[in-house]
Amino acid sequence: MSTSDGNLRARLVAVGVDLLSREGTRALSLREIARQAGVSHGAPRRHFPTHQALLAAIAREGYHQLGQQVAEFIRTAPPDPYAQLLGLGRLYLDFARTNRGMFELMFRHDLLRGNGIGLREASGALFGVLVDLVLAARAEAADARPASVTAGALWANLHGIAELWQWGSLQTTVRTEDVETLLRAALDAHLGPAKATRTRAT
Amino acid sequence: MSTSDGNLRARLVAVGVDLLSREGTRALSLREIARQAGVSHGAPRRHFPTHQALLAAIAREGYHQLGQQVAEFIRTAPPDPYAQLLGLGRLYLDFARTNRGMFELMFRHDLLRGNGIGLREASGALFGVLVDLVLAARAEAADARPASVTAGALWANLHGIAELWQWGSLQTTVRTEDVETLLRAALDAHLGPAKATRTRAT
DNA sequence: ACCACCCAGTAGACAGTGTCTACGGCGGGG
DNA sequence: CCCCGCCGTAGACACTGTCTACTGGGTGGT
Numbered sequence: 064m065s066t067s068d069g070n071l072r073a074r075l076v077a078v079g080v081d082l083l084s085r086e087g088t089r090a091l092s093l094r095e096i097a098r099q100a101g102v103s104h105g106a107p108r109r110h111f112p113t114h115q116a117l118l119a120a121i122a123r124e125g126y127h128q129l130g131q132q133v134a135e136f137i138r139t140a141p142p143d144p145y146a147q148l149l150g151l152g153r154l155y156l157d158f159a160r161t162n163r164g165m166f167e168l169m170f171r172h173d174l175l176r177g178n179g180i181g182l183r184e185a186s187g188a189l190f191g192v193l194v195d196l197v198l199a200a201r202a203e204a205a206d207a208r209p210a211s212v213t214a215g216a217l218w219a220n221l222h223g224i225a226e227l228w229q230w231g232s233l234q235t236t237v238r239t240e241d242v243e244t245l246l247r248a249a250l251d252a253h254l255g256p257a258k259a260t261r262t263r264a265t
Numbered sequence: 266m267s268t269s270d271g272n273l274r275a276r277l278v279a280v281g282v283d284l285l286s287r288e289g290t291r292a293l294s295l296r297e298i299a300r301q302a303g304v305s306h307g308a309p310r311r312h313f314p315t316h317q318a319l320l321a322a323i324a325r326e327g328y329h330q331l332g333q334q335v336a337e338f339i340r341t342a343p344p345d346p347y348a349q350l351l352g353l354g355r356l357y358l359d360f361a362r363t364n365r366g367m368f369e370l371m372f373r374h375d376l377l378r379g380n381g382i383g384l385r386e387a388s389g390a391l392f393g394v395l396v397d398l399v400l401a402a403r404a405e406a407a408d409a410r411p412a413s414v415t416a417g418a419l420w421a422n423l424h425g426i427a428e429l430w431q432w433g434s435l436q437t438t439v440r441t442e443d444v445e446t447l448l449r450a451a452l453d454a455h456l457g458p459a460k461a462t463r464t465r466a467t
Numbered sequence: 468a469c470c471a472c473c474c475a476g477t478a479g480a481c482a483g484t485g486t487c488t489a490c491g492g493c494g495g496g497g
Numbered sequence: 498c499c500c501c502g503c504c505g506t507a508g509a510c511a512c513t514g515t516c517t518a519c520t521g522g523g524t525g526g527t
Contacts, residue, residue: 071504089375093485103506104485110504114485170432172369173291183433208450216426216450220418223425227417230372231385248410248418252454273475295514305477306514312475316514469527477520484513491506497499 072110072120074100079121083164091118091168119174119182125165126185129158133192144199145254151196152221152246159225160242166225193218201254213253220249274312274322276302281323285366293320293370321376321384327367328387331360335394346401347456353398354423354448361427362444368427395420403456415455422451 078100093114094104111117140147159166175182197214224245280302284292295316296306313319342349361368377384400412426447
């Protein structure tokens, strides 16, 4: 069995990911993870100094999964950078919607205090992809701002849509249960309305 | 008056707000709030059926404070709707930065399950102000999308900036420790670059 | 005036949590 | 061979949220 052999550390993370997807964030107690892994409650302490460190490792696995999905999408995507950005936005929002607990865990504030060094790096790599795409997508229309600023604002927009939609406010205030509308609005806003015509191509 | 003689309810919320601003979200345990209020740990149960209900009441107080700040700003603001939106964005980001724990509490997912009905309403009122301002700000430039969509996307952008900046990723990936740059980018993007010239006016 | 009643607050119990410490067994290197 | 470091176990400790029994005091009804 690939899960039972050898490293308990990897098995704890795997059990945490599975438990996080089945039950919510609430079920991710240290003792419950150890229970599901079939070890005593003190065992995780040999591999993770604290509970937050284990949660950070699980969140890191989430960034790994998201990064793999992004890489897989980029590999099998049309060469048009705007279409790539649209698909990337859909991927981000779909990831947030499908893996609710994981998305919530990945951006918890208390996880990068001390032991979450890898989290900023993981998100930074994903952000680099976004910067490159933004740079390519708005190459024709000259923009005064650096691409990192536009990419940052765009990422913030995507993240805000995911966050507010998950929180439930957008479902009642804005009539759109379609996140797609907000995604289009954000893309068109940050990349310029000239690119909006390509939206129909997808 | 059931609320006046039982002023413990209001005192619990006040103690929670104070405790939340001094220590973090971690300190907001039911027993600690009761301790700071000078009552036994079972006393809050007479006014709030569960711990989450008390937290929801504290978050509601946060929405109240934010709403008062917004109303105060609108009252003493220049009539230019774009300048009002800029100030409103600054106000939102400043509120998120100044009252970290409160902002985190106000958008916690588990608080509107069951007892958080008032939270969506409180945020909905603030959103209405935003929709009106967006409607007025882009009156000249005709936009195909309804104002609620633009306002929703803009709010999501503001919220995402606050969230990602608090999380810390924007501080390392984007070199700007200035949230102002991202705020300007978001406003110019969603309201059209034609309005960007007015940015220098403030 | 009296008495019953309700109600806010107290105190204790219970299960569950994260962290710490002492202990056991097991395998590899001196 | 022995000894030591590693890894998992078991129990304790101080917490937490929730539930239940209990008490004190004020109010309303008769």
